[in-house]
Amino acid sequence: MSSVKAKHAYVIGSGPNGLSAAIELARAGVHTTVIEAQSFIGGGARSSELTLPGFIHDVCSAVHPLGVSSPVFQSYPLAEHGLHWIHPEVPVAHPLDSGDIGVIERSVDATAARLGAREPYRRLAKSFANDWSLLTDELLKPFKIPRRPLLLGRFGLHALRPASWEARKLFSTQRGQAVFAGLSAHSARPLESPGSAAFGWVLGMAAHAVGWPIPRGGSQEITNALASYFQSLGGNVTTGTRVPSLDEFRDADAVLCDVGPREFLRIAGEKLPPAFAHKLESYKLGPAAFKVDWALSGPVPWRNRDCARAGTVHLGGSLEDVIESERAPWENAAPQQPFVLFVQPTLFDETRAPAGKHIGWAYCHVPNGSTVDMTERIERQVERFAPGFQKLILARHIMSPADFERYNPNYTGGDILGGAQTLRQLALRPTRSLYRTPLKGVYLCSASTPPGGGVHGLCGYHAAKLAQLEMERS
Numbered sequence: 001m002s003s004v005k006a007k008h009a010y011v012i013g014s015g016p017n018g019l020s021a022a023i024e025l026a027r028a029g030v031h032t033t034v035i036e037a038q039s040f041i042g043g044g045a046r047s048s049e050l051t052l053p054g055f056i057h058d059v060c061s062a063v064h065p066l067g068v069s070s071p072v073f074q075s076y077p078l079a080e081h082g083l084h085w086i087h088p089e090v091p092v093a094h095p096l097d098s099g100d101i102g103v104i105e106r107s108v109d110a111t112a113a114r115l116g117a118r119e120p121y122r123r124l125a126k127s128f129a130n131d132w133s134l135l136t137d138e139l140l141k142p143f144k145i146p147r148r149p150l151l152l153g154r155f156g157l158h159a160l161r162p163a164s165w166e167a168r169k170l171f172s173t174q175r176g177q178a179v180f181a182g183l184s185a186h187s188a189r190p191l192e193s194p195g196s197a198a199f200g201w202v203l204g205m206a207a208h209a210v211g212w213p214i215p216r217g218g219s220q221e222i223t224n225a226l227a228s229y230f231q232s233l234g235g236n237v238t239t240g241t242r243v244p245s246l247d248e249f250r251d252a253d254a255v256l257c258d259v260g261p262r263e264f265l266r267i268a269g270e271k272l273p274p275a276f277a278h279k280l281e282s283y284k285l286g287p288a289a290f291k292v293d294w295a296l297s298g299p300v301p302w303r304n305r306d307c308a309r310a311g312t313v314h315l316g317g318s319l320e321d322v323i324e325s326e327r328a329p330w331e332n333a334a335p336q337q338p339f340v341l342f343v344q345p346t347l348f349d350e351t352r353a354p355a356g357k358h359i360g361w362a363y364c365h366v367p368n369g370s371t372v373d374m375t376e377r378i379e380r381q382v383e384r385f386a387p388g389f390q391k392l393i394l395a396r397h398i399m400s401p402a403d404f405e406r407y408n409p410n411y412t413g414g415d416i417l418g419g420a421q422t423l424r425q426l427a428l429r430p431t432r433s434l435y436r437t438p439l440k441g442v443y444l445c446s447a448s449t450p451p452g453g454g455v456h457g458l459c460g461y462h463a464a465k466l467a468q469l470e471m472e473r474s
């Protein structure tokens with residue numbers, strides 16, 4: 001085996017996966033440069049004054065159960081590079097029209113009692129939350145023979161079910177069923193489809209085991225800490241260069257691409273064998289996001305005050321309402337009453353807005369490429385559970401599916417999860433070859449590879465390990 005110490009690598013894209021890939025290569029001694037299209041780094045983990053001066057909004061990711069669970073992020077000294085996690089008192093709340101509310105507390109017992117959970121939830125949740133680091137180790141690595149087959153098997157048995165079915169089995173109350181539906185809706189899959197319960201279980205167990213923290217100062221702080229650590233290892237970052245073609249890197253020992261299949265087709269172009277290009281072209285995209293950020297003159301006037309204990313509030317009503325909303329994008333319709341993921345960072349982080357002022361972050365799912373303006377429907381959903389909300393709006397910033405794609409070519413048609421979360425694409429994405437491409441020394445490392453969307457850096461880590469191994473062999 002040869003040393004990788006004199007080798008040179010490039011990483012295209014500075015999202016969390018690009019930066020993690022770059023860190024792994026730099027840690028191994030590879031001379032590594034990250035090239036970013038935008039004038040700023042971070043991709044889906046960025047913050048910016050989107051509305052008014054002094055109001056720091058998260059452009060994409062806001063809440064990080066996967067980030068704090070990530071064994072890769074845990075292995076980096078990110079606190080020394082400025083990252084500080086803030087834990088809201090409760091991870092997530094889900095109000096209902098009746099004034100009742102479902103809340104996921106950190107404690108399994110308190111949650112189970114409040115949500116009317118049936119015995120299997122209490123038993124399974126305790127076991128999964130206790131073994132969370134072992135479980136994430138299994139779930140967040142590429143599809144391989146499991147080291148803990150029993151644990152993974154027990155988890156898989158429940159995760160592979162439709163969320164609608166699982167919600168009714170696990171909870172006897174409307175609020176319990178609605179909470180599970182809300183967690184599962186993060187998958188952007190119809191909740192009657194097999195495997196849609198996976199997100200419900202993963203995000204629910206993360207809430208018990210590690211919480212749903214927000215980074216102090218906004219998601220940009222995750223990016224800044226990753227970039228600072230990378231640079232401390234001798235790495236270089238170049239911004240403002242959208243790589244037009246892989247031809248630029250003929251002399252590189254490895255090129256890792258933090259890009260989606262469509263952008264990869266653009267930059268690799270004719271070099272790809274037609275069969276592989278065809279597979280990338282037929283990779284299934286998921287629904288899009290439509291997002292609104294607000295600068296607010298005060299805290300959200302929730303009808304149920306428990307909402308103010310939570311960093312994240314799911315606004316969608318009952319299980320049946322959430323099912324209908326999440327089915328719509330798959331029937332090519334924009335939901336009339338969208339399930340809205342709402343985050344209120346300034347209740348827990350005073351650095352994000354001028355004194356006494358607040359911000360709100362929200363999005364819903366719409367069909368890929370949808371041109372329907374969802375602003376009014378989203379605001380109606382907030383108003384439904386917080387009458388008087390609209391009177392607090394000082395300014396708003398809107399991102400449609402087309403805006404997302406303009407912001408980041410990885411968000412094709414507004415799909416923010418790097419591809420549909422179908423059963424097949426959860427494990428084998430974007431092709432059976434996962435990180436490997438037919439081009440020697442060229443790898444994919446974006447959220448379109450396993451384990452998929454979210455700010456966790458695992459896709460970058462696995463691709464970098466493969467690249468390192470193959471450089472050592474060459």
Ligand SMILES: Cc1cc2nc3c(=O)[nH]c(=O)nc-3n(C[C@H](O)[C@H](O)[C@H](O)COP(=O)(O)OP(=O)(O)OC[C@H]3O[C@@H](n4cnc5c(N)ncnc54)[C@H](O)[C@@H]3O)c2cc1C
Nearest residue numbers: 013015016017037043044060061062063243446447454455
């Ligand atoms: C609205 C929204 C809300 C979200 N909420 C959450 C959340 O709360 N929690 C969570 O964990 N995740 C969330 N996500 C998902 C998360 O942001 C992404 O899954 C994650 O950022 C993917 O990381 P990545 O490194 O694969 O790619 P990205 O973050 O997409 O980064 C890719 C980078 O590559 C650059 N690039 C692309 N092509 C080129 C090129 N040709 N040349 C140079 N550079 C290029 C892009 O500009 C971009 O900076 C959210 C995403 C969105 C959009």
